[in-house]
Amino acid sequence: MVFMMSLAGSIIFTTYSIYYVTKLGLSPFQLVLAGTVLEITVLVSEGITGVVADTYSRKLSVIIGMFVLGSAFVLEGCIVWMMHPASMLPAFAWLIMSQMLYGIGWTFVSGADTAWIVDELDEEQTGGLFMRSKIFALTASLLGIVVSVGLSLLAPNMPFLAGGAVYFILGLVLIRYMKETGFIRREREPHTSPIRELGKTWVSGVSVLRHHPLLLLLTVVTLFNGAASEGYDRLWQIHLIDEIGFPEASVSMAVWFGLISAAATILGMLAVRFAGKRMDLLLERKVSATLFILTCIRMGCILLLALAPNFTAAIFAVLLLGVAGSVSDPIYTTWLNSKLPSRNRATVLSMISQSDALGQSAGGPVVGYIGSRFSIRASLLAAGFLLLPVMALFGKVMRKR
Incomplete structure (x- = not known):
């Protein structure tokens, strides 16, 4: 499942900015606004879908998510064919609709997939599993990069159509092969409506967060991480295209982005393998110290990219940032899941x-407005400084533990 999801994501997002900028003609503000619509959709839907997974079935939630994600990306790939005077809606409106579908689909999968596998296995096994699954994800990303570049050279919208098809195929595979043996469905009280049952699950999830200071702190960490990552994720490619520029060579932008993604993926695989062999994910102090250092690296890389005087410095920052993100993701996921009770796991993960x-x-929107009002460099600087509270919070946990 991780392999195919990463394959689809890599096919779609390696060259997505070429489609957005050269074919759909989106501005930096529109790029960030599309991301904002996506995140607002996630914000609204996440609480509902997480409760569904904890109340009824995590398997069902994941499978629904796969088909909704496939529909979202196929629609996004078709936008370029809808751009003609007779179209009822402009291209940006179709993009907003596809982003809303993407957000709904993602929330059905988010939390439910992790809660499902942690219930199927002992918690002691999940740390190593998350590290190994990251290797599978990065391997799939390498394959997806090649496919994305090849399809983008044929037509910039083809990666979206292919990625959507992969999600559809994965949904069919999961219907056939995905088992759910560790999840115990809640006993429904007589005369209790489904809405009331969902509400009880949500309230119990809130109670878990409220009575666990570390989980509350991790929720705040996630808040600032999200604020910083949105600006960077949406703008680093257009920053390279418009403000840094590529070396003069007979190599297309699609190939350049493919090479950058491939290098970041290979380095990330090596870093995850190294960390997996040397880290004990059960030692909380060591984990918090590692996450503090990785956050410092991420902040430094975003600031370096913003201030990069040339292409070499910018690529160094992008690659090192990718490595830090590849290592921190499975460590943070393992640490977070070790603090959650099985009964409310999907709900609390959805809340986070x-x-x-x-x-x-x-x-x-703040970062996007800065980019439109001043420059993309200013936007990236703002995104980098948004990681300061994350560093402070991890430092606080490290001292307390």
Whole structure:
């Protein structure tokens, strides 16, 4: 599942900015606004879908998400064919609709997939599994990069259509092969409506967060992480295209982005393998110290990219940032899941994901406005400084533990 999801994501997002900028003609503000709509959709939907996963079935939630994601990306790939005077809606309106579908589909999968696998296995096994699954994800990303570049050279919208098809195929595979043996569906009280049952699950999830200071702190960490990542994720490629520029060579932008993504993926695989062999994910102090250092690296890389005087410095920052993100993701996921009770796991994970969406939907427009009002470099600087609270919070946990 991780392999195919990463394959689809890599096919779609390696060269997505070429489609957005050269074919759909989006401005930096529109790029960030599209991301903001996505995150607001996640913010609204996440609480509902997480509760569905904890109340009824995590398998069902994941499978629904796959088909909705496939529909979202196929629609996005078709936008370029809808751009003609007779069209009822402009291209940006179709993009907003596809982003809303993307957000709904993502929330059905988010939290439910992690809660499902943690219930299927002992918690002691999940740390190593998340590290290994990251290797599978990065391997799939390498394959997806090649496919994305090849399809983008044929037509910039083809990666979206192919990625959407992969999600549809994965949905069919999961219907056939995905088992759910660890999840115990809640006993429904007589004369209790489904809405009331969902509400009880949500309230119990809130109670878990309220009575666990570390989970509350991690929720705040996720909030600022989301605010910082939205600006960077949406603008680093257009920053390279418009403000840094590529070396003069007979190599297309699609190939350049493919080479950058491939290099970041290979370095990330090596870093994750190294960290997996040397880190004990059960030692909380060591984990918090590692996340503090990785956050410092991420902030430094975003600031370096913003101030980069040339292409070499910019690429160094992008690659090192990718490595830091590849290592921090499975460490943070393992640490977070070790603190959650099985009964409410998907609901609480969805609430924390809502915090990420809130950070992205609140921070994204601010960062995008700075880019439109001043420059993309200024936007990236703002995104980098948004990681300062994350560093402070991880430092606080490190001292306390």
